[in-house]
Amino acid sequence: MKKRVLISDIAKALGISVTTVSFILNDKAKEKRISDALTKRVLDYVNKVGYKPNQLAKSLRTGQTKILGLLVEDIANPFFSNVAKHIERRAYETGYHIIYCSMDNDEHKAKELIQLFMDRQVDGFIITPSEGLEDTIANIKQNNIPLVLFDRFVPSVETNYVVSDNRRGSYDATKHLLEGGNKRIGLISLYSNQTQMRDRLDGYMEAMDEFRVQSFIKKLNLDTSEGESQEQIREFVVDNKLDAVLFATNYLAVDGLKALKEHKTTLPKMVAFDEHTLFKLHDPSITVVSQDIEQLTRELIHTLIAEITGKLKEVRQLTIPCQLIIRESSTSS
Amino acid sequence: MKKRVLISDIAKALGISVTTVSFILNDKAKEKRISDALTKRVLDYVNKVGYKPNQLAKSLRTGQTKILGLLVEDIANPFFSNVAKHIERRAYETGYHIIYCSMDNDEHKAKELIQLFMDRQVDGFIITPSEGLEDTIANIKQNNIPLVLFDRFVPSVETNYVVSDNRRGSYDATKHLLEGGNKRIGLISLYSNQTQMRDRLDGYMEAMDEFRVQSFIKKLNLDTSEGESQEQIREFVVDNKLDAVLFATNYLAVDGLKALKEHKTTLPKMVAFDEHTLFKLHDPSITVVSQDIEQLTRELIHTLIAEITGKLKEVRQLTIPCQLIIRESSTSS
DNA sequence: GCAATCTACTAAATATATTTAGCAAAAAAA
DNA sequence: TTTTTTTGCTAAATATATTTAGTAGATTGC
Incomplete structure (x- = not known):
């Protein structure tokens, strides 16, 4: 040695x-x-x-660690792991590295981790803010630490963010189902105040109202067990005799598929949010509202690096279009 | 501020x-x-x-960063993202944090990243070694930096590792197919010298030889495009009139499903390596050789922390059993 | 009563870089 | 020729902790 x-x-x-x-x-x-x-x-x-x-000595002196903190809801969710991959690659190309964690919708853990990352002097944060984090986000801003929110944002604090056009994506998906002649269309979402959930609800509502059709909305608790949520989804679909369902997240859709598969229920028409290998290969293949991960992560890193290097003159708030990818689940009879 | x-x-x-x-x-x-x-x-x-x-000052003085470097093949692969999630949680509980990257089977990038992480004084490494990394791994050892290999190991260097019992998993899967009365059973794998691939081949061979049956082996290049690999898989299955196929990785199985789906080929019996949401919900559901991520990551972190804290007296090389989860794809007619 | 030990602290060295302020010699300007 | 500017480099301060070696005074031992 x-x-x-x-x-x-x-x-x-x-x-x-x-x-x-x-x-x-x-x-x-x-x-x-x-x-x-x-x-x-x-x-x-x-x-x-x-x-x-020695990077530690260098960082201590310059105050720059060249490390970015990534806090996502759940790194094992294919949407976020895909995002993580893209972010890591782009960061690497710019000379940065990523330290990450899953927050698992645990407010306490999230706060602790943000504090820990701040103590480690990360150069910037990428956060999918879960509920109850308003103060913490405000605190990061006050400390002038570069920050970009992602997937959702915190309306009460003016920060950079890059999110998808969830309202429009949801509207398009719902309209697509309505135009397919479906009458009883349900939305399965979460009890959550997060902006992406609110926007997906708004988009659904807007389309339903436009067609003057009754809406059916089921919200699940964030901490509902998989079995329990499957049961609730099945009940909601069956009891309301739904023709079609829009799932507000990929894992809700996966739960839905499991529920309907296990109970041999005839599958209603459906659309899911976010892409998933399963959705392409399922029989029938599942129509999805797909978020543009390439563009989202490009803007994300670009914005963050711009703020870190002082090139960002004003708050940057971007909304990236989603794409409705029509497959069998919403069309074939 | x-x-x-x-x-x-x-x-x-x-x-x-x-x-x-x-x-x-x-x-x-x-x-x-x-x-x-x-x-x-x-x-x-x-x-x-x-x-x-200030953690930087502290680390500079003590030489301890409380950061672990995680280098996986591809963080977007559900197996690895699941592993990443478990590792992160366990590390967090022990007061460590994870800095990660995907190596994408890129030898040059892998070497550069390991060097960069060494410069950042990570306290330890968790690596899924891709080919050509023998020297780099040996170098980490020489520098006395705690290290645990994962998923596969490097036979030429004596290091800690935690891997699944791939040979046995593959053997069990093949035997299961053989006992199901299948005669022409193929293995779809990769041109790769990595130990996990070699072991999966060995297990397959052992079972085939035991039953005195001819083997059919198809290897794909690591850098084969998705379309190309689908075509090759289809050809292999059709030309050899295979009754059943064992896929050596989850993404090969996904490619296989895509290939067979698109070409309306009757699905042969099949077993895949690694769990995947798709496999549970596919129709027919897919039988898998499932790795025990809980136990793998527990042993992984335990071994690494033990080495970091000097409690590990000798090299620790663990092989964790796999579980064959039998579903429709290997049984139903 | 004097040495030895213990108590409760602290000054200075250390970890390893970056950056500010400045100096001596050479070149250019007056 | 003297003054000013430029060239080429460096001593010391700085970033922010941890750790070693040691000290002054109080207590104990004989």
Whole structure:
């Protein structure tokens, strides 16, 4: 186990000062008028001994960690794990790394983790805010830590955010079902004040009202067990004799499919939010409102890096269109 | 934006030395014989002003970052995202955090990332080693950085690892298909020297040989496009008139399902490796060799933390049993 | 009564970089 | 020639903790 080379070792070996080496390594040779000859000599030596600066010391001094904190609802949800993959790749290309966690809709854990990440001096936050986090989000803002909310936002605090056009996506999906001749169309959603849920409800309502049709809405608790939620979904669909159902999240749709599969109920027409491998391959394949993960993550990282580097002059609030991908579940008889 | 409180601010405010405050904050008050009265006074004050030590300074001094580096093949693969979720939760409970990345079977990226994480002084590594990483893994070992390999290992380097019993899982699955009366059973795998792939092949072979039956093996390139691999899978199944297929990974099975679905081929009997929401809900539901993520991640974190804290006296190499979950795809006619 | 031990702390060194302020020599301007 | 500017580099301060070695005074031992 060979000892780590320090910047002072390099300075000593070449008979020059630590300052000079530091300038050269941080691309300030020109600016600080270090001669080309010396610059080359240092660079060659650094290369030869394979010197890598201690990032902790560097971060301590500069205040920049080049680490971003990612807090998502659930990293095992394919939507979020896909997002995580894209974010990580884009961050890597920009020289940043990602430290992450799942918040599991646990307010206490979420708060603790945000505090822990702040103590670790992350350069910025990407957060899908769960309920009860208004104060914490406001606190991040007050501390001037770059932040972009994602998937949903907190109306009471003015922050950057990048979300999908959930209202429009939901409206399009509902309208699609209505135009298919379905009369009794239900929405299965969650007891949640989060903006994406509210918007999905709004879009559904708008389309239903436009067609002057009665709405059927079922909300589940966030902490409902899988079995329980399946039972409730089945009841809701059967009791109301629904022709079609719009599921407000991918896992609700998965629960719905399980429920309907197990009980041999004839499948109503359906549309789900978010893409999922299952939805493409299911028989019948499932129509979905698909969020544009490419664009969402591109804007997300772009906005965050812009704020970190001070290039962002004003709050950036983006709404990205969704795409309705029509498959068998909403069309075939 | 209020200024950060430093340990020196506390010392000054209370008229005592920084050393004393540090001892108290690091639970060394008793050991260093700081009086109870003073200890309480400091703790109360720290609490009042909400002091949080700068983790960078702390890490720089102690050499401990409390950060683990997680390098997986692909965080968007549901198997790995599930693993990531469990690992993160267990790490959090132990006071550690996770910095992650996907290696995407890119040897160059993998090496660069491992180096970057080493420069960031992660306390330990969790790696699913892709090919060509032998030297890098050996290097981590040489530098005495705690390390646990996962899902597969590198035979040429003696390291800790936690993997599933792939040979046995594959053997059981194949035997199950053989006992179901299937004669022509194919294995669809990858051109890969990784241990998990080799073991899955071995298990298949062992069962086939035991029954004195001809084997059919198709290997795909890692970088085969989705369309191309679907075509190859279809050809392999059709040309060989296979009764049943064992897929060596979940995404191969997904590709297989897509291929067979699109070409309206009658589905052969099949078993897939790894669990997937799709497999439970597909019609017919898919029999799988399921890895025990709970136990795998528990042992993983336990081993890594043990090595970090110096409690691990010798290399720890664990093989966790898989479970064959029999569903419709391998049984119903 | 004096040495030895214990109590309750603290000054200074350390971890490893970056950055500010400044100096001596050389070159240019007056 | 003297003054000013530029060139090329460096000493010391800084970022914020932890840890080692030690000290002054109180207590104990003989």
